[in-house]
Amino acid sequence: MKIERLSTNKIRIFLTFDDLSERGIQKEDMWREIPKVHELFSEMMDQAYTELGFDPTGPLAVEVFALPAQGMVVIVTRGKYDVPSIGVNLEDELDEEVYEMEVTLEQSDTIMYAFSDFEHLIELAHLIAPLVDEDGKLYYYKDRYILHLESKDLEQGTFNSLIALLAEYGEATSVTLAVLDEYAKVVMPEHAISTIVTHFAPQN
Template identity: 70%
Template sequence: MKIERLGQDKIRIFLTFDDLSERGIQKDDMWQEIPKVHELFTEMMDQAYSELGFDATGPLAVEVFALPAQGMVVIVTRGKYDQQRYGSGAEDELPEEVYEMEVTLETSDSIVYAFNDFEVLIEAAHMLHDHVTNAGKLYHYKGKWILYLEPDEVEESKHAALIALLAEFGEGTSVTPAVLEEYGKVVMPEQAVEVLCTHFSRQG
């Protein structure tokens, strides 16, 4: 489980499928009101508080993005107390656990992997070339190279093989396309795998 702060009142939590299975949670459970999910959410908020000092009391908007290849991204935005609802008394009179969770769910079949080293990315591209050619967008974001594959660019039957291969070289990332477009730099807007293989040869 990785937690990062996106703003004063906003955090992002990246859950791998291992994080979920360790707790006996299926992907489809995430938007159901069941004790296991509530326990997981409490655990996430405890960790967010201990790592980032993020206080999760009060109304929370929770967005869950399902990434079939890597796991789930949970974005938690803290709202403000409704003074009329809780009265204008002192803060210690407020209920302790006010998880007013407003959950929205989005699924994405995109395959997104981050690479620290450009040479490693080149090696991965050459390995991918047998599986995909006219696919991929390459971004540079926060010092990493991000390879983004659209689901319709890749045959569904090849997804598992591609993910296994990419996982050897890179790291699954929870960055969404919208964030990459806004904050990242587009290095290769299309056919990134083909372009990398054409212009860069493998080392060794």
């Protein structure tokens, strides 16, 4: 579980599928009202408070983005209390440890993997070239190469094979396209896999 602050009132939490499975939670459970999900959310808020000093009191808007290979990105935005009406004790309201959550869930077709060594990416490219038609975009961001692919047109068997290879050579990352487009260097704007295969031979 990785937590980062986006602004004073907003944080982003990256949950891998291992984070979920360790707690007995399936991806589909994330929008269900079950105790395990509430426990996970409380754990996330405790960690956010400990690591970032993020205070989760008050109404919270929770956006859950399900990524096909990496896990889930949870965006938590803290709202503000309405001014209490006369006769309402605000302290009593704050003492109740109940999070007011408005949860929305979105699916994403984006696959994003990071590679610290370009040689690993070369080896991977030669293996996955037959699997991908739309063969991606390559960025360089914070000393790592980040490969962006889309999974929307892949059959399930092809998708599983692709993810297995990506996980073997790279590491799933929660960085978003918006961040990459603004802050990363674009190495190959399109056809990244076929370009690598054409110009670089694997070492082995």
